[in-house]
Amino acid sequence: MTVQPSDPVAGDPVVAEDPVAAEGRVSAGAIALRRIRSPGRIRAEHVRDYGIVVFAVALFAYFSIASNVFLTSQNLLNLVFQNATIGIAACAVTFTIIAGNFDLSLGSIFVLSEVLAAYAAVHYGVWWAFPVAIVPGAAMGAINGLLVTKLRVNAFLATLATALSFVGIAVGVTSGGLLITPSSSVFTFLGQHRVVGIQYPVIIFAVVAIVLQLVLAYTVFGRHLYGIGDNRNAARLSGLKVDRTVLITFVITGAACGLSGLIDASTTGSGTSDTSGLGGSLALLAIAGVALGGSSIFGGVGSVWRTVLGVLILGMITNGFDLLAVPDFWQDIVRGILIITAVAIGTIIERRT
Amino acid sequence: MSAEAVAPIRLVSIGKRYSGTKALDDVSVEVAGGSVHALVGANGAGKSTLGKIVGGVIRPDEGQLFVDDRPVRYASPREARIDGIAMIAQELSPVPHMSVIENVFLGIEPRRSGFVQRRQMRKQYDELVSQWGFELDGNAKVGTLRTADKQKVEILRAVACGARVIVMDEPTSSLSSVETETLHRMIRTLRASGRTIVYVSHFLDEVLDLADTVSVLRSGHLVRTAPAAEETEESLVAGMFGAAAEAEHFEKPQGSTAPVVLEVSDLNRKGVLRDIWLQIRAGEIVGLAGLVGSGRSELARAIAGADPIDRGTIAVDGTPRRIRSPADAMAAGMAFLPESRKDDGLFMELTLAANTTFADVGAVATRFGLLRRGLEREKTNSLLKSLSIQPPVPSAKVVSLSGGNQQKVLFARWLFRNPRVLILDEPTRGVDVAARAAIHRLINNLATGGTAVLLISSEIEEVLGLAHRVLVMRRGSITREFGADPPMEAVMEAAFGLGGSTTT
Numbered sequence: 008m009t010v011q012p013s014d015p016v017a018g019d020p021v022v023a024e025d026p027v028a029a030e031g032r033v034s035a036g037a038i039a040l041r042r043i044r045s046p047g048r049i050r051a052e053h054v055r056d057y058g059i060v061v062f063a064v065a066l067f068a069y070f071s072i073a074s075n076v077f078l079t080s081q082n083l084l085n086l087v088f089q090n091a092t093i094g095i096a097a098c099a100v101t102f103t104i105i106a107g108n109f110d111l112s113l114g115s116i117f118v119l120s121e122v123l124a125a126y127a128a129v130h131y132g133v134w135w136a137f138p139v140a141i142v143p144g145a146a147m148g149a150i151n152g153l154l155v156t157k158l159r160v161n162a163f164l165a166t167l168a169t170a171l172s173f174v175g176i177a178v179g180v181t182s183g184g185l186l187i188t189p190s191s192s193v194f195t196f197l198g199q200h201r202v203v204g205i206q207y208p209v210i211i212f213a214v215v216a217i218v219l220q221l222v223l224a225y226t227v228f229g230r231h232l233y234g235i236g237d238n239r240n241a242a243r244l245s246g247l248k249v250d251r252t253v254l255i256t257f258v259i260t261g262a263a264c265g266l267s268g269l270i271d272a273s274t275t276g277s278g279t280s281d282t283s284g285l286g287g288s289l290a291l292l293a294i295a296g297v298a299l300g301g302s303s304i305f306g307g308v309g310s311v312w313r314t315v316l317g318v319l320i321l322g323m324i325t326n327g328f329d330l331l332a333v334p335d336f337w338q339d340i341v342r343g344i345l346i347i348t349a350v351a352i353g354t355i356i357e358r359r360t
Numbered sequence: 361m362s363a364e365a366v367a368p369i370r371l372v373s374i375g376k377r378y379s380g381t382k383a384l385d386d387v388s389v390e391v392a393g394g395s396v397h398a399l400v401g402a403n404g405a406g407k408s409t410l411g412k413i414v415g416g417v418i419r420p421d422e423g424q425l426f427v428d429d430r431p432v433r434y435a436s437p438r439e440a441r442i443d444g445i446a447m448i449a450q451e452l453s454p455v456p457h458m459s460v461i462e463n464v465f466l467g468i469e470p471r472r473s474g475f476v477q478r479r480q481m482r483k484q485y486d487e488l489v490s491q492w493g494f495e496l497d498g499n500a501k502v503g504t505l506r507t508a509d510k511q512k513v514e515i516l517r518a519v520a521c522g523a524r525v526i527v528m529d530e531p532t533s534s535l536s537s538v539e540t541e542t543l544h545r546m547i548r549t550l551r552a553s554g555r556t557i558v559y560v561s562h563f564l565d566e567v568l569d570l571a572d573t574v575s576v577l578r579s580g581h582l583v584r585t586a587p588a589a590e591e592t593e594e595s596l597v598a599g600m601f602g603a604a605a606e607a608e609h610f611e612k613p614q615g616s617t618a619p620v621v622l623e624v625s626d627l628n629r630k631g632v633l634r635d636i637w638l639q640i641r642a643g644e645i646v647g648l649a650g651l652v653g654s655g656r657s658e659l660a661r662a663i664a665g666a667d668p669i670d671r672g673t674i675a676v677d678g679t680p681r682r683i684r685s686p687a688d689a690m691a692a693g694m695a696f697l698p699e700s701r702k703d704d705g706l707f708m709e710l711t712l713a714a715n716t717t718f719a720d721v722g723a724v725a726t727r728f729g730l731l732r733r734g735l736e737r738e739k740t741n742s743l744l745k746s747l748s749i750q751p752p753v754p755s756a757k758v759v760s761l762s763g764g765n766q767q768k769v770l771f772a773r774w775l776f777r778n779p780r781v782l783i784l785d786e787p788t789r790g791v792d793v794a795a796r797a798a799i800h801r802l803i804n805n806l807a808t809g810g811t812a813v814l815l816i817s818s819e820i821e822e823v824l825g826l827a828h829r830v831l832v833m834r835r836g837s838i839t840r841e842f843g844a845d846p847p848m849e850a851v852m853e854a855a856f857g858l859g860g861s862t863t864t
Contacts, residue, residue: 226725226730226731227722227725227730228729229731230718230721230731233707234707234714234718237708237710238705238707240703241706243686244664244666244698244704244705245718245719246691246719247687
């Protein structure tokens with residue numbers, strides 16, 4: 008594909024015609040340039056785009072001062088460790104959301120993957136747990152993706168429905184109970200061991216977040232996700248295979264939830280189909296993290312680092328409030344209010360500009 | 361139904377602006393009670409706007425509306441309805457999943473202590489239907505009805521509310537001729553009962569057949585109001601277009617022998633396109649004229665792979681291509697600028713660079729799909745400059761640009777691919793004068809460089825100014841072909857279906 012951009016208008020008489028007119032155009036451009044960059048004043052868009060960063064820093068500073076345990080490497084590592092499984096799922100579902108879709112089945116994929124991993128470890132040997140967690144996770148994501156792209160089921164409903172079925176299968180596999188995995192270090196090193204003092208889940212979370220952020224920002228695939236989320240029709244008319252791209256986002260999300268499930272199984276040394284724990288709240292917490300970070304729930308706008316920030320703010324509130332001995336119910340109340348506030352600020356500013 | 365229903369409407373010096381441009385300027389019209397009053401004009405002449413002002417959908421910026429000699433100012437269609445004025449919009453609005461009866465009586469259900477009297481409603485409906493001679497199943501879901509029957513629902517709803525004035529905006533644009541005839545019969549019945557009809561349409565034969573009085577609008581001004589009996593289709597067309605508006609005229613090569621780039625044969629899409637044959641040579645600009653709804657945009661979308669076709673071949677450079685998606689059309693060397701840059705074209709929240717390269721991101725990426733941002737910025741920069749897009753900042757978001765510059769960004773996306781065939785649907789809609797002139801020069805220069813161009817525009821001056829050949833579409837077919845610089849009246853008459861229908 009050769010590009011000769013100057014060709015079409017090269018012969019354009021007006022461009023070359025009048026030096027004064029050309030001058031005028033340049034300065035108009037310079038003015039517009041200044042207006043867009045506008046480095047000096049803080050404006051509404053800045054509050055919308057970066058307010059959450061300021062808030063995170065302030066919250067961090069507050070807990071550091073209010074509690075003498077908060078700002079220790081041990082506590083901070085624990086904070087990230089406790090949120091690693093949510094974080095991995097949240098980073099991946101950011102792709103789906105940026106492309107203008109939704110996935111409510113995160114928790115269920117997590118639960119079923121965890122159970123399958125434990126089942127494989129018990130029945131076929133621990134090494135089987137790794138592929139058996141991630142590959143079916145991806146397959147479950149593919150089911151979601153096919154329902155949304157081929158059958159045109161609304162993503163909300165499709166993933167709500169598959170979520171029910173996935174958990175059902177998990178309960179069937181475990182007969183409603185717990186699968187205890189062999190206490191082989193091969194299986195438990197993921198969740199229970201450290202390297203240079205850092206828990207493996209923390210490292211995996213960091214790697215997943217960095218890789219996904221780079222893919223989003225620096226690849227053709229990432230660019231396509233933004234385009235589809237911003238204007239699906241335009242993406243199609245620009246020659247994009249929209250359905251295939253959307254399907255891939257669901258597969259990535261499914262695989263990531265499988266990975267999260269594996270980590271959880273390894274941490275606890277068991278697989279459980281019980282959804283009263285993390286499995287039940289994972290989807291909502293992950294999506295809350297995406298929204299809190301400032302990615303648009305309607306697609307087209309957002310990034311993975313925002314999701315990481317959102318998840319860590321939610322985690323920080325739990326951690327900090329625990330350290331300050333604030334009752335549990337306050338955590339939920341504050342987190343709820345926070346999400347509403349963040350989304351409302353975004354919407355209000357959006358409407359005004 | 362008696363003479364007490366007579367409701368004269370007077371519009372005095374009505375003015376309305378949309379973001380700077382005047383949609384209506386000092387328009388005064390008097391509508392006699394119990395008559396059919398037609399509003400005609402070209403696209404954008406203001407006839408729909410005027411209709412909507414009467415219906416309370418739009419509030420005028422200047423002037424005064426009188427109903428029954430009483431000055432009124434409607435804030436909503438609801439207020440107009442209270443005065444007995446009902447609007448039947450182009451996009452029909454009944455609640456699709458409710459039955460015909462429920463729609464007709466929506467908001468005015470006969471009720472007793474809060475409960476809807478279903479049997480009473482049924483009885484009223486039957487009376488209404490027999491009184492007006494409609495045939496319509498009251499239990500059918502409105503969503504399953506055809507357009508013509510949805511219109512009946514709207515008309516029944518209007519009379520059930522006691523409307524004395526009914527405003528209809530392009531009611532026949534998607535009706536068959538039989539359905540149109542039925543609608544006209546209904547309108548005559550309504551008139552006979554003393555009701556007033558304001559009829560907005562661009563079908564001149566219908567207007568002359570039906571209306572008592574016709575008001576002709578041109579670019580927001582009233583040309584004249586006259587009894588329909590004194591008008592002919594030719595006189596209306598002359599009134600609607602008057603002296604040609606300003607548009608730059610380009611030199612047009614005669615009798616090009618350049619090779620044919622795009623060849624469309626026997627293209628059909630049920631109910632939309634019929635037996636389309638066309639050829640475009642390298643360096644040729646073919647203009648496609650016709651009324652809104654004549655199938656112009658549909659033809660463009662079909663060739664570009666945006667809509668499916670039932671039958672036909674599309675060949676590029678002599679090779680027949682199987683085009684089932686926009687990607688196929690692009691692979692064949694085509695580029696398509698859709699009618700609505702906001703709905704189908706631009707990524708408003710993405711940067712100019714991302715918008716420019718989107719249709720071929722691979723060209724600024726490595727083999728492994730990694731973006732080469734520096735290269736992208738460089739290539740975008742030179743395109744932004746050559747199209748003089750303001751501001752020429754690749755990292756700016758498209759949403760922050762003016763309409764004209766946004767449109768140029770869309771051009772940039774397709775120029776980035778160096779297409780063999782460029783299909784342009786309304787390339788200067790909603791664009792300011794300077795940008796419009798720049799886009800016209802750009803199109804002309806592209807053709808000079810050998811690109812085959814298919815140009816669709818509602819602005820006849822634009823088509824005439826640029827096109828080397830002009831095709832006229834009407835009701836899904838190409839009905840006339842003209843060479844370069846045909847007389848505007850001839851093109852308009854062809855678009856309105858007057859004169860001969862063979863190729864010249």
